Each structure stands twice: as C-alpha cells, then as structure tokens.
Amino acid sequence: MSHDHATVAEEEYLEIMFWLEEAGLSITGANIARAMQLSPPTVHEMIGRLERDGYVTRAEDKSLLFTGEGREHAQAIVRRHRLIERFLTDVLGIPWDEVHEEAERLEHAMSPVLEERMLEAIGDAKTCPHGHPIVEGVREHGALLADVEPGASVLVLRFENEAEELLHYLKRAGMRPGLDGEVESSDDEGVVVISAGERLSITRSVAETVSVRADPAPPPRAPLPEALVISSDRYGR
Numbered sequence: 643m644s645h646d647h648a649t650v651a652e653e654e655y656l657e658i659m660f661w662l663e664e665a666g667l668s669i670t671g672a673n674i675a676r677a678m679q680l681s682p683p684t685v686h687e688m689i690g691r692l693e694r695d696g697y698v699t700r701a702e703d704k705s706l707l708f709t710g711e712g713r714e715h716a717q718a719i720v721r722r723h724r725l726i727e728r729f730l731t732d733v734l735g736i737p738w739d740e741v742h743e744e745a746e747r748l749e750h751a752m753s754p755v756l757e758e759r760m761l762e763a764i765g766d767a768k769t770c771p772h773g774h775p776i777v778e779g780v781r782e783h784g785a786l787l788a789d790v791e792p793g794a795s796v797l798v799l800r801f802e803n804e805a806e807e808l809l810h811y812l813k814r815a816g817m818r819p820g821l822d823g824e825v826e827s828s829d830d831e832g833v834v835v836i837s838a839g840e841r842l843s844i845t846r847s848v849a850e851t852v853s854v855r856a857d858p859a860p861p862p863r864a865p866l867p868e869a870l871v872i873s874s875d876r877y878g879r
C-alpha cells in the first residue's frame with residue numbers, strides 16, 4: 643500500500659535516516675535507535691511500516707536504502723526543517739540555539755505555498771543556522787574538530803548534532819558556524835580554539851560533533867554514531 647502522506651512519526655524517521663546518510667553513517671536500526679534514543683523493538687516496528695509504505699527497502703547487509711519516493715520525502719522534510727530554522731533566526735530574530743525544536747514541530751505542518759514564501763524571506767542564505775545546506779549538493783565535507791592538530795587554522799562549517807542542550811553549550815562556549823581561528827591545544831580533555839583574541843574551549847566529545855575546514859587538514863572521517871544522538875542529555879550540564 644502506498645500513501646501520499648507520511649505520518650509525523652514516519653517523517654521523523656525519514657529525517658533521521660537522511661541525517662545519518664548525509665553524515666556518512668549507514669542507515670541501520672541500531673544507528674536509528676541510538677540517534678533517536680528509542681528502543682530497538684520500537685524502531686524495528688517503525689522500519690516495517692516504512693517498508694510497507696514504500697519509503698525504504700532492505701539491502702543485503704540489512705541496512706536500509708531509500709526508495710525514490712522515500713528519498714524525495716526525506717529530502718523535503720529535511721529541507722523544510724533547515725529553512726524554518728533559518729527563517730526563525732534571520733526573520734524572527736530567535737537565537738540559533740533555540741530554533742531546532744521549534745522547527746521539529748513546524749516542519750510537518752507546512753504547505754508548499756508557505757515554504758515558497760519562507761524561501762523568499764530568507765534571501766541569499768544557503769544553510770540552516772547550524773551550517774547544514776538547505777539545498778542539497780553544496781555540503782563541504784570538512785573534518786571533525788576533534789581530529790585537527792594544534793597549530794592548524796580552522797573555519798567552523800557545521801554542528802553535526804542539533805540537540806538543543808548541545809547547541810546551548812556551543813553558544814555559551816562562543817562557537818558558531820563561520821567562526822575562524824586556530825587550534826591552540828587538543829587533548830583527551832578537550833579542544834581550545836583561539837579566535838579574534840578569545841580562547842574558546844570545548845570538551846572532546848563535543849569537538850566530535852563540530853565539522854570544520856582545516857589547514858592542514860586531517861584525514862576525513864565520518865562522525866562517531868554516538869556523536870549523532872539528537873535527543874539526550876549526554877552533553878548537558
């Protein structure tokens with residue numbers, strides 16, 4: 643059976659699956675369960691529903707693949723999410739560490755007409771306020787800040803994990819996409835970046851979630867699956 647409209651729950655799964663794929667991780671039940679902080683049986687059941695509704699198929703190795711329809715749907719919901727976030731920061735003036743959860747709510751209820759108007763309202767912006775491309779095909783892979791050697795210059799491209807408690811932490815630390823500086827030190831405890839005379843310090847686990855353009859650049863690597871936990875308090879307090 644095929645549906646014209648995915649349910650809100652299906653859209654949330656399609657979104658997280660797209661997110662995993664974009665980050666270079668395989669779309670598996672385990673990665674989805676970890677990212678969404680849900681139990682494996684819950685995830686298993688929903689994957690069955692997504693299969694029946696024609697959004698995903700199973701590869702030989704049990705990982706999941708989008709069907710054409712599934713990919714289109716996932717792209718659309720991710721695009722709306724990022725567009726809404728940009729609209730909330732740039733047009734409504736809401737701080738960038740407070741827009742992710744609002745976008746999670748609004749993205750499921752948006753008409754094509756509203757999407758068109760919001761796109762006009764954000765002008766030239768090409769990314770969400772956390773650095774993720776609104777339109778595909780313009781994503782610079784970069785490196786993870788945790789891998790960059792002291793002395794290298796860095797430009798922050800993206801925050802890979804948009805859990806709000808993590809965004810609050812990054813904002814308090816003085817980080818933002820587009821910030822440039824130099825890595826002063828990097829050890830088991832954390833990473834210190836000097837930018838415009840300020841010392842910005844973040845923990846190592848958070849540096850695992852920050853993508854940068856670095857010179858010299860370390861070898862590219864996908865984020866750790868546990869660095870993409872979208873909803874948990876593992877970074878909090």
Ligand SMILES: [Zn+2]
Pocket residue numbers: 723727741742743745804
């Ligand atoms: Zn978000």
Ligand SMILES: [Zn+2]
Pocket residue numbers: 724727742770771772773774804
């Ligand atoms: Zn974002």
